[in-house]
Amino acid sequence: MLGSLLSTSDIEATIAPYVSSTGDWDRAVRKVHKSVKRLECNGSQRSVSDNYEAKWSGVDPAERYAAGGSVAPFQWGQRPILMRSLAVKRVYLLYLYRLIEQLQPRSVLEVGCGTGINLVLLANRFPDIRFHGLELTRSGVEQCQRLIAKQFPAQLLEFSPEPLTDMTAHHNISILQGTAADLPYPPDSFDLVVTVLALEQMEQIRARALCEIGRVAPRAVLIEPFRDWNRDGLRRRYTKANGYFGATVGNLPSYGLKATLTAADHPMKVHLGVGVVVAERAEPRSQPLYWPRQLLRLIGSRIQRSGH
Numbered sequence: 001m002l003g004s005l006l007s008t009s010d011i012e013a014t015i016a017p018y019v020s021s022t023g024d025w026d027r028a029v030r031k032v033h034k035s036v037k038r039l040e041c042n043g044s045q046r047s048v049s050d051n052y053e054a055k056w057s058g059v060d061p062a063e064r065y066a067a068g069g070s071v072a073p074f075q076w077g078q079r080p081i082l083m084r085s086l087a088v089k090r091v092y093l094l095y096l097y098r099l100i101e102q103l104q105p106r107s108v109l110e111v112g113c114g115t116g117i118n119l120v121l122l123a124n125r126f127p128d129i130r131f132h133g134l135e136l137t138r139s140g141v142e143q144c145q146r147l148i149a150k151q152f153p154a155q156l157l158e159f160s161p162e163p164l165t166d167m168t169a170h171h172n173i174s175i176l177q178g179t180a181a182d183l184p185y186p187p188d189s190f191d192l193v194v195t196v197l198a199l200e201q202m203e204q205i206r207a208r209a210l211c212e213i214g215r216v217a218p219r220a221v222l223i224e225p226f227r228d229w230n231r232d233g234l235r236r237r238y239t240k241a242n243g244y245f246g247a248t249v250g251n252l253p254s255y256g257l258k259a260t261l262t263a264a265d266h267p268m269k270v271h272l273g274v275g276v277v278v279a280e281r282a283e284p285r286s287q288p289l290y291w292p293r294q295l296l297r298l299i300g301s302r303i304q305r306s307g308h
């Protein structure tokens, strides 16, 4: 059984350098409302791929993280917070540090690893673990490969929520280009799969991606906008308009996974609720309504054909 993950003071300390003490939270929220009204996206894997090919080709990932992103309105429970948007990525990293300490995997795959920032930090925090990344886009893979090959960037040292133990282990990360719908690894290749805001982009291949995760590892840590945290209001509108991941934690058994822990007591964007879910492989829940319905349809069509 996993113990409690992060205390309030852990989270306070992690976001502190990015919190803005000036600025008008209500005004920032009104701006988000307006921009969500204009959103329209079909969420297809083609458009996801086009978006991220373009997004990753023009960035220096270490510079991007050092800058911390733009200031955005967050909520932690009822508490309003204005902070740089990447502050919350530091909180996710701290969750990953704690979970990896507790789960003690020997090998970890990050699915949808983007430019590889999570992987290089995790590898240098846990140098004895083998880290692998899978990413859809060519430009993301190239960024990962550049990051892995070069000396560890000093800016990222600052971004890590806790000290790193090795500055060279990131050179051992393996990266592949591919899709989560068809992971290019044999069953049980890893002890743990991690996703951070990646399933978010995979609503159209949700079932395949989740089943594949359970095929290649017995456990997963999914830091994602499950429906549980985006049921209504602005968050529902935003996730729907973006075609984002729409599963609930309770849906996981349909994909052969079951949640053993969830955590959601941390700052979330006002328009996107992201929780931490630890899941284990389980027998897929049978879908009892499916085959009787098929059978009835078949009987119905036979009766029609025989003219009764």
Ligand SMILES: C[S@@+](CC[C@H](N)C(=O)[O-])C[C@H]1O[C@@H](n2cnc3c(N)ncnc32)[C@H](O)[C@@H]1O
Binding pocket: 045, 048, 049, 052, 111, 112, 113, 114, 115, 117, 118, 134, 135, 136, 137, 140, 178, 179, 180, 181, 195, 196, 197, 198, 201, 202, 205
């Ligand atoms: C929001 S980014 C998150 C990147 C990274 N996990 C992070 O925390 O910085 C989502 C990533 O998922 C990738 N992605 C989307 N669909 C994918 C798929 N079917 N297979 C693999 N990666 C995918 C995108 O290309 C993008 O790099």
